[in-house]
Amino acid sequence: MGRLFWKVFLAFWLALLLAGAGVGTVVWLRHLALEQESAASVDLRWRAARWVGVTEAVLRRGGTAALRELFSDWERSTALEVFAVDETGRDLLGRPVPDELLERARALAQEGQFPDQVRHVQADDGHSYLLFMQGREPPPGESSPPPGGFRTPPRHRPAPAQPAPVLPIASGILASLLFSAWLAWYLAKPIRSLRRAFAAVAQGQMQTRVAPSMGRRRDELADLGREFDHMAGQIASLMDAQRRLLHDVSHELRSPLARLQAAIGLARQNPEKLDSTLARIERESLRLDQLVGELLTLSRLQAGVNGPLEDDIDLAELIADIVEDARFESQAKAVRLECTSLEPVLVRGRAELLHRAMENVVRNAVRHSPQSGCVIVQARMDRRAGRFHLAVLDQGPGVAPEMLGSIFEPFFRGSGEGQGGFGLGLAIARRAVEAHGGSIRARNRPGGGLCVDIVLPARAVEAGLAY
Numbered sequence: 001m002g003r004l005f006w007k008v009f010l011a012f013w014l015a016l017l018l019a020g021a022g023v024g025t026v027v028w029l030r031h032l033a034l035e036q037e038s039a040a041s042v043d044l045r046w047r048a049a050r051w052v053g054v055t056e057a058v059l060r061r062g063g064t065a066a067l068r069e070l071f072s073d074w075e076r077s078t079a080l081e082v083f084a085v086d087e088t089g090r091d092l093l094g095r096p097v098p099d100e101l102l103e104r105a106r107a108l109a110q111e112g113q114f115p116d117q118v119r120h121v122q123a124d125d126g127h128s129y130l131l132f133m134q135g136r137e138p139p140p141g142e143s144s145p146p147p148g149g150f151r152t153p154p155r156h157r158p159a160p161a162q163p164a165p166v167l168p169i170a171s172g173i174l175a176s177l178l179f180s181a182w183l184a185w186y187l188a189k190p191i192r193s194l195r196r197a198f199a200a201v202a203q204g205q206m207q208t209r210v211a212p213s214m215g216r217r218r219d220e221l222a223d224l225g226r227e228f229d230h231m232a233g234q235i236a237s238l239m240d241a242q243r244r245l246l247h248d249v250s251h252e253l254r255s256p257l258a259r260l261q262a263a264i265g266l267a268r269q270n271p272e273k274l275d276s277t278l279a280r281i282e283r284e285s286l287r288l289d290q291l292v293g294e295l296l297t298l299s300r301l302q303a304g305v306n307g308p309l310e311d312d313i314d315l316a317e318l319i320a321d322i323v324e325d326a327r328f329e330s331q332a333k334a335v336r337l338e339c340t341s342l343e344p345v346l347v348r349g350r351a352e353l354l355h356r357a358m359e360n361v362v363r364n365a366v367r368h369s370p371q372s373g374c375v376i377v378q379a380r381m382d383r384r385a386g387r388f389h390l391a392v393l394d395q396g397p398g399v400a401p402e403m404l405g406s407i408f409e410p411f412f413r414g415s416g417e418g419q420g421g422f423g424l425g426l427a428i429a430r431r432a433v434e435a436h437g438g439s440i441r442a443r444n445r446p447g448g449g450l451c452v453d454i455v456l457p458a459r460a461v462e463a464g465l466a467y
Contacts, residue, residue: 009184016176041134042105042118048133049116055082055131056121063124068092081134086127105132190214190221197228206236241409249295249411256284256291294424297356298410301431313351315379315388315458316342322359323377330366330375337366339377344461345388349436354456357432360425361392361440361452368396368450381460388458395449404442426452 042048059067067084071093074082084092085105091097108118109130118132193213200208209232210225260281267277323339330337347354365375378391399407406412408430411423426442433440438456445451 006184008187009180012183013176013180016180017173020176042101042108043133044108044114044117051082051133052117052119052131055084056119059084059121059123059129059131064092064127067123082131083134084121084129084131086129092129101134105130108132187221190217190225194225194228197232201232201235206232206239208232244411253288253291256288260284260288291424294428298424298428298431301353301428301435310348311350312346313349313354314461315345315347315354315390315456318351318355319358319377319379319390322355322362325359326362326366326375329363330369333366333369334372335366335369336372336374337362337377338374340379342379343381345381345458346461347388347436347456347458353432353435357429357440358390358454360429361454364425365392365394365396365450365452369394370396381458383460386457386459388456390454390456391451392454393445393449393451398444398448398450399442401444404444407442408440429454 055067055070058070071082071084075093083095083097083105085097085102086092089097089102105118108114109120109132118130121129121131123129190210190213193210197208197210209229211229214222214225263277263280263284267274267281270277319339319342323337327337362375362377369375373395375395376391376393378389378393380389381387382389403412408426410427412426430440433454433456436456438454440452440454442450442452
């Protein structure tokens with residue numbers, strides 16, 4: 001068992017013991033108070049009237065000597081507690097009389113509510129005696145006296161022995177011990193499972209899951225287990241993506257390097273074709289440089305944007321520049337670009353990242369559009385929501401529905417790919433947009449082609465002032 005188990009176990013066990021001891025102490029004190037209250041009470045039942053009547057008759061006819069002899073006989077043979085107290089508060093036999101009991105008897109005699117149970121009797125020795133009987137439960141087997149006489153009370157039977165307090169105390173300790181142990185085990189068990197799962201993941205066992213070991217738990221520890229499973233799945237996905245990225249990078253680098261080696265070999269074999277071979281080598285070098293540049297950009301975006309995003313960028317001006325450059329490049333395919341006019345809109349961020357993201361989306365649309373096709377760039381500002389919306393629509397072949405979410409992954413190539421590029425443009429665009437708190441998604445157009453939607457937090461500008 002771990003340290004948490006013993007901490008929880010001891011804490012709950014001590015809490016239960018203290019609570020049990022407190023409740024037991026209160027009950028015990030209450031029991032003592034009830035016993036004291038019972039001991040200081042005057043018996044006001046019919047039996048008290050009978051015995052007090054006998055005591056008065058003996059005192060009147062036989063005097064104090066006969067009453068003293070009667071009390072002596074009762075004291076030896078019964079458990080009766082009938083008192084005869086004079087004016088000084090002294091009992092006839094010299095027995096101790098509780099002060100509370102004597103005060104209660106005098107009050108009842110003064111009130112005169114129970115004259116048969118509490119009464120004053122003048123004795124032959126000149127003293128006035130207060131006769132009353134102390135309240136207590138009748139001894140077992142005692143019956144009510146028959147009419148017209150009194151049955152001799154049986155001898156006092158000792159009260160049955162009370163059970164020793166050791167048994168209930170031991171039972172309470174054992175019950176609290178078992179309950180605390182079960183509760184501590186219940187709380188520590190999922191934590192042990194999580195610890196083993198963390199150790200397994202640290203050793204590279206990414207398929208480790210803890211949800212099966214949680215059973216039917218529906219508490220915070222079960223939620224923690226499910227979050228751990230989600231985290232392990234995400235880490236496994238990231239590691240798989242990293243491995244795929246390394247594989248794709250090595251593949252993309254191998255192709256231009258192989259062409260460079262082939263061009264160098266041709267230059268050595270055919271020196272007369274040196275100029276064309278050098279031109280080929282230059283193109284492949286530029287291609288390698290472009291690939292390495294895009295890989296570095298993607299790596300920086302995946303690691304997080306360095307520095308604060310504090311520049312105010314005019315999106316209307318940015319989009320206008322991108323569309324103008326794309327129109328110049330699309331003349332070779334006779335692709336027409338249409339762009340809706342946009343009011344001044346400001347977004348806080350970094351201009352080079354947003355320019356790269358939107359330029360990649362527009363260039364991708366131009367690349368996949370057919371000869372003499374059309375690319376539409378729609379931009380609008382949602383003032384109420386404070387969001388800027390950009391939609392780039394092309395007339396290309398589109399993407400299979402199950403691959404719409406994959407086109408933003410590095411080195412993704414659709415079935416219609418074949419017009420250049422490394423498959424990194426949309427991956428860079430997604431990470432740049434997400435770094436600015438926005439979102440990007442793709443959907444197929446009903447009439448054919450692809451639509452890429454970009455949403456960014458922005459604010460409109462009126463009269464040259466931002467609000």
